[in-house]
Amino acid sequence: MTVSCEQIQMEMYERGLDHSRRLPVSFEDWEEEARKILARGPFDYVFGAAGAGDTLKANLAAFQKVQIRPRVCMDISKRDTSISLFGQTFPYPFLLAPIGVNSIVHRDAELAAARAAAKTGVPYILSNVSTTPMEQVAEAMGEAVRWFQLYPPKDEQLAKSFLERAEAAGYSAIVVTIDSTLLGWCEKDLANGYLPFLHGEGLGNYFSDPVFRKKLKQPLEENKLAACKLALSEGNNTCFTWRELDKLRKMTNLPLLIKGITHPDDALIAIEHGVDGIVVSNHGGRQLDGAVATLDMLPAIAAAVNKRVPLLLDSGIRRGADIIKALCLGATAVLIGRPYIYGLAVAGQAGVEEVLRHFVAQTELQLAISGKAKVTELDESVLARSRN
Numbered sequence: 001m002t003v004s005c006e007q008i009q010m011e012m013y014e015r016g017l018d019h020s021r022r023l024p025v026s027f028e029d030w031e032e033e034a035r036k037i038l039a040r041g042p043f044d045y046v047f048g049a050a051g052a053g054d055t056l057k058a059n060l061a062a063f064q065k066v067q068i069r070p071r072v073c074m075d076i077s078k079r080d081t082s083i084s085l086f087g088q089t090f091p092y093p094f095l096l097a098p099i100g101v102n103s104i105v106h107r108d109a110e111l112a113a114a115r116a117a118a119k120t121g122v123p124y125i126l127s128n129v130s131t132t133p134m135e136q137v138a139e140a141m142g143e144a145v146r147w148f149q150l151y152p153p154k155d156e157q158l159a160k161s162f163l164e165r166a167e168a169a170g171y172s173a174i175v176v177t178i179d180s181t182l183l184g185w186c187e188k189d190l191a192n193g194y195l196p197f198l199h200g201e202g203l204g205n206y207f208s209d210p211v212f213r214k215k216l217k218q219p220l221e222e223n224k225l226a227a228c229k230l231a232l233s234e235g236n237n238t239c240f241t242w243r244e245l246d247k248l249r250k251m252t253n254l255p256l257l258i259k260g261i262t263h264p265d266d267a268l269i270a271i272e273h274g275v276d277g278i279v280v281s282n283h284g285g286r287q288l289d290g291a292v293a294t295l296d297m298l299p300a301i302a303a304a305v306n307k308r309v310p311l312l313l314d315s316g317i318r319r320g321a322d323i324i325k326a327l328c329l330g331a332t333a334v335l336i337g338r339p340y341i342y343g344l345a346v347a348g349q350a351g352v353e354e355v356l357r358h359f360v361a362q363t364e365l366q367l368a369i370s371g372k373a374k375v376t377e378l379d380e381s382v383l384a385r386s387r388n
């Protein structure tokens with residue numbers, strides 16, 4: 001049974017009476033706690049963005065520009081935050097975004113995030129560059145819903161192997177990320193000289209893959225750095241075009257989403273190439289600095305796509321209000337990124353659970369106070385026309 005926003009709020013007020021049990025509430029406080037706990041390299045890796053960070057800032061500003069126009073005296077006693085995607089019903093309109101290398105923020109890494117997602121009923125998208133191999137994460141999640149994110153490697157046999165392993169381990173959709181065929185210019189990481197993959201972090205799926213291991217000139221244990229560099233070079237797949245997407249499409253019957261779309265024309269091309277869903281994303285401002293904010297592009301993409309496939313959105317989701325705004329502008333669901341990683345850094349699985357409970361409560365509360373009882377009733381009429 002799901003808990004209501006009132007129950008979650010009451011529990012938080014009561015727990016707050018006991019100072020020793022307090023956890024952060026706002027995104028900014030989780031971030032600040034994580035900053036205190038983590039070493040500079042890992043913190044900057046998560047916090048940082050490409051270049052001057054203009055896109056990261058634009059993502060957040062785009063949400064502030066949109067305002068909700070509430071209606072009052074509506075019957076909001078029975079609230080429904082559930083959505084349907086690919087024939088499945090999910091209790092909330094959000095999923096956990098694929099975020100790699102969780103081991104740099106907490107020793108339990110992806111296992112903690114995945115367990116928290118499973119416990120809360122939120123689908124988990126496991127990153128291709130997780131530290132924990134996908135089979136171990138699947139085992140920790142039992143029957144809970146999980147999707148697998150792929151950075152398409154240059155080697156098609158390796159791509160096939162990743163997809164086959166994901167399907168065998170019960171991942172029920174594939175998210176192909178296409179905005180990161182080169183590493184972004186992340187100034188903090190360059191200044192810190194910190195790229196976790198070169199330390200062997202985030203390569204659990206590669207190191208456990210038989211196709212990848214066969215490609216190594218020396219056994220992994222004898223030359224780990226060479227293996228790390230090979231994995232990175234597989235992921236830096238600048239030859240990936242729509243033709244390669246066609247090949248991936250043929251490799252799996254699972255629903256396939258493309259992540260990293262910000263242009264309506266690319267959304268249409270992706271549909272022509274058989275994708276089942278689109279994630280409107282600029283990678284949280286970590287790739288192209290100066291790129292458009294995702295929320296700003298959502299209406300044009302939604303108009304072009306015209307409900308042929310579901311749209312998901314990420315980059316800048318910090319609170320329940322952001323989720324409501326994205327849904328009003330045409331998203332079926334959103335992905336939560338940095339907020340849950342800060343929860344993981346601060347308190348492991350319990351921290352991710354807490355962050356997710358806040359999103360659960362806020363989504364329901366914001367929905368209700370907007371005057372709507374179901375998230376599926378949200379549309380542009382709920383917003384004030386004061387964008388830009």
Ligand SMILES: Cc1cc2nc3c(=O)[nH]c(=O)nc-3n(C[C@H](O)[C@H](O)[C@H](O)COP(=O)(O)O)c2cc1C
Nearest residue numbers: 046097098099100127177283284315316317337338
């Ligand atoms: C530390 C970090 C690692 C990430 N790793 C991946 C990844 O492995 N695969 C992927 O598709 N996106 C990755 N992303 C991008 C997220 O999936 C998502 O698009 C982004 O976090 C959304 O922006 P936000 O966190 O500002 O809301 C990563 C983001 C961060 C912050």
Ligand SMILES: CCCCCCC(=O)C(=O)O
Nearest residue numbers: 100129151232235236286
């Ligand atoms: C092929 C390796 C790409 C790693 C990018 C990790 C990531 O998505 C991020 O840090 O952002």
